[in-house]
Amino acid sequence: MFYLSLFFQYASQYLKTRLTYRADTIIEILSDLLFQAVNLIFIVIVFRHTAFLGGWNRDEIIFIYGFFLVPYAIFSSFFNIWDFNERYIVKGEMDRILTRPVHSLFQIILERIELESLFGAITGLLVMGYAIMNLDINFAWYDVLIFIVMVIGGAFIYAGIFISIATIGFWSDSRTDIMPMMYNISNYGRYPINIYNKVIQFVLTWILPFAFVGVYPASYFLNREEWYGYAFFTPVMGILFFGIAILLWNAGVKRYRGAGN
Amino acid sequence: MSMYIEMIRVRFLMMLAYRTNYYSGILIYSINIGAYYFLWSAIYGGKEQIQGLSVAQMTTYVAVAWMARAFYYNNIDREIAAEIKDGKVAIEMIRPYNYLGMKTMQALGEGVFRLLFFSVPGMIIVAMIFPVRFDASLTTWLFFFISLVFSFIVNTHINLLTGIMTFFLFNNSGLIRAKRVVIDLFSGLLLPISFYPDWAQTLMSYLPFQAISYVPSMIFTGGFVGQEIYKALLSQVFWVVILLIPIRLLWSLAKKHLIIQGG
Numbered sequence: 001m002f003y004l005s006l007f008f009q010y011a012s013q014y015l016k017t018r019l020t021y022r023a024d025t026i027i028e029i030l031s032d033l034l035f036q037a038v039n040l041i042f043i044v045i046v047f048r049h050t051a052f053l054g055g056w057n058r059d060e061i062i063f064i065y066g067f068f069l070v071p072y073a074i075f076s077s078f079f080n081i082w083d084f085n086e087r088y089i090v091k092g093e094m095d096r097i098l099t100r101p102v103h104s105l106f107q108i109i110l111e112r113i114e115l116e117s118l119f120g121a122i123t124g125l126l127v128m129g130y131a132i133m134n135l136d137i138n139f140a141w142y143d144v145l146i147f148i149v150m151v152i153g154g155a156f157i158y159a160g161i162f163i164s165i166a167t168i169g170f171w172s173d174s175r176t177d178i179m180p181m182m183y184n185i186s187n188y189g190r191y192p193i194n195i196y197n198k199v200i201q202f203v204l205t206w207i208l209p210f211a212f213v214g215v216y217p218a219s220y221f222l223n224r225e226e227w228y229g230y231a232f233f234t235p236v237m238g239i240l241f242f243g244i245a246i247l248l249w250n251a252g253v254k255r256y257r258g259a260g261n
Numbered sequence: 262m263s264m265y266i267e268m269i270r271v272r273f274l275m276m277l278a279y280r281t282n283y284y285s286g287i288l289i290y291s292i293n294i295g296a297y298y299f300l301w302s303a304i305y306g307g308k309e310q311i312q313g314l315s316v317a318q319m320t321t322y323v324a325v326a327w328m329a330r331a332f333y334y335n336n337i338d339r340e341i342a343a344e345i346k347d348g349k350v351a352i353e354m355i356r357p358y359n360y361l362g363m364k365t366m367q368a369l370g371e372g373v374f375r376l377l378f379f380s381v382p383g384m385i386i387v388a389m390i391f392p393v394r395f396d397a398s399l400t401t402w403l404f405f406f407i408s409l410v411f412s413f414i415v416n417t418h419i420n421l422l423t424g425i426m427t428f429f430l431f432n433n434s435g436l437i438r439a440k441r442v443v444i445d446l447f448s449g450l451l452l453p454i455s456f457y458p459d460w461a462q463t464l465m466s467y468l469p470f471q472a473i474s475y476v477p478s479m480i481f482t483g484g485f486v487g488q489e490i491y492k493a494l495l496s497q498v499f500w501v502v503i504l505l506i507p508i509r510l511l512w513s514l515a516k517k518h519l520i521i522q523g524g
Contacts, residue, residue: 021432028435031442038446045456049311050304181289188296195303200296 003106010110018116029116036123039065039187054195060222061191063131067221068190068214069124071154077117078109079159082179085169094256105163105249137223150217150231153238157212158186160241163249170252182208190214205230212237264358265366272370276378290327290383291390297323298391312455317392318482319453324393326450326478328380329409333416333473335368338440341424342433354516361421361512368417397481404490408477411497415472418504419444425508428515449475453484469500 018025043065047058056064088094088108100107165178189210193201204211217234219227298320305316314322341364344350353360387393397405423440427433445451447470454462454475465471476493479485485493 021430023430024432024435026435027430027439031435031439034439035442038442038451041446042451045452045458046304048458049456050306050308052306053300054303178285178289181286181293184293185289185296188300191300192303196296196299200292200299203292 003102006102006110011113011115014113014115025116029119032117032120033123036069036120036127039190040127054192056192059131059134063128063135063222064192064214064218065190066124066127066129066131067150067218068154069127070121071151071158071213073118073120073124074151074155075158075162076120077114078155079162080112080114080117081108081162081166082183084108084166089169098253098256104253105246135222137221139221143221146220150220150234153235154213154217156238156242157209157234160238160243160245161186161208161210163245164241167245167248167252170256186210186213209237209241265362268363268366269370269373272367273374276371276374286379287383287386290331290379291386294324294327294383294387295391312453314453314455314482314484317394318484320391321393321395322453322478322482322484324384324387324391325405325481326474328376328384329412329474329477330450331375331380331383332372332409333413334375335371335417335420337364337368337417338420338424338433338437340364340367341421342427342437345424345427346432361508364421364424365417368420369413372413397483401481401483404494405477405481408480408494408497411494411501412473412477414501415469415497415504416444418501418508419469419473421508422504422511425511425515428511444470444473447471448473449478453479455484469504472497472500 040062043058043061046053047061051057053061088097094104097104097107102110161182162179165182168178185208187210188196188200189204189212191214193204193211193215196204201211212230212234216227216230220231301319301323302316305311305319309315311319341350344353350360353363384393384395388395419440423433423437426436430436447465447468449471450473454465454471457465476485476497480490480493
């Protein structure tokens, strides 16, 4: 309860700041839209030169992309920790965090929420809607529930990976270029996994399981039965990777000694 | 002058000090290029050529585009924004050097570092695994490096502009992000410009972004030959010069307009 009320207080403070810097907020929402458009443009242009990508057609790929946007939006609204190292370790902000009576990770999540990223979920639904109109697929009533579970699973996988990377900061105070590169890699989970060679398939499935944020769960809704085994594994991977991240975080906090002073 | 060279050196050494992520960085870099290789192979399917580029040229294009990106990419826009926000810029302005010049030199130090410690080892790994062709002639390499320098300048100009915009927007993270996305798409990093529909190609020819990634990558892969190379280099020079105008303008406006937020 305490955590929930804290969350709402931070969220309302956040909205106030966003309204102060109104021009930037609008540009930020537009830049998110642009980012989503860029990937869609990439798909559309690629399909000007080919009809299938590893046996999947244009609208299926667009559907996968639309699906991906939803967990991604949730992740980027609540787990915006890509500059954790610079902001909290190098600048010593972590000392302040550790004096607070809530879990340190929760405190950081509160401070770094970016609610406007949730607009991405709407874009995702629209993109999926567009693909569905061109595809001949039917949905059952329980698909909505499965969708929600898969989305949460995907968001947790994302969060798990990025929190784990952020914890590197506890062991080494170096600046890291890994996070931005990871964003690039996360994109590959949106393409049919079968186009890659075995090593990359393995990496995208079990090590940096971004395929569980895009192509695997989406294949359930596209009635691609050959991928169902992986699709239903999405929530398990979410819990697993998020769990590992929390363990790493707690171990890291124990090790943390503070930077200087 | 020696002061500016010192800035390049200091930034280079600073990057060297933070070194835990070299190896992982190079690995991730290679995975990234590798994933693109498979994506493009799937896109090509059985086709010999798309828009005049073979699949081998396309792989090389992608690899070179990312190698070049390591050199021209920098975060000085974000640094300038941060320094404006905490008011440090006021102190920087009274120092005996040109603030924007200093930022450019720092970016160069970072670029040289990334080129040597990221691109080169990354490329060696990539060349061992994927059919990337680095056997271009000496003149091609030369033209490539010249155009890479211009890429750096054009990209840095755009970063300076986005950074300076913080004076007017106060909080600038949205614009910085939008800029990054626009550059990735319109510079030809993700897709060669020749893959776009004609109307989009025309539109993009009026923008400075292709000077950043498309030109060096096309020169290297042999997508541009003869006259085309000179024309492409000239277009880069054009943007190097033209972009100075808004920078000078906004900078002198900004100096009059300086509002320190807090502090």
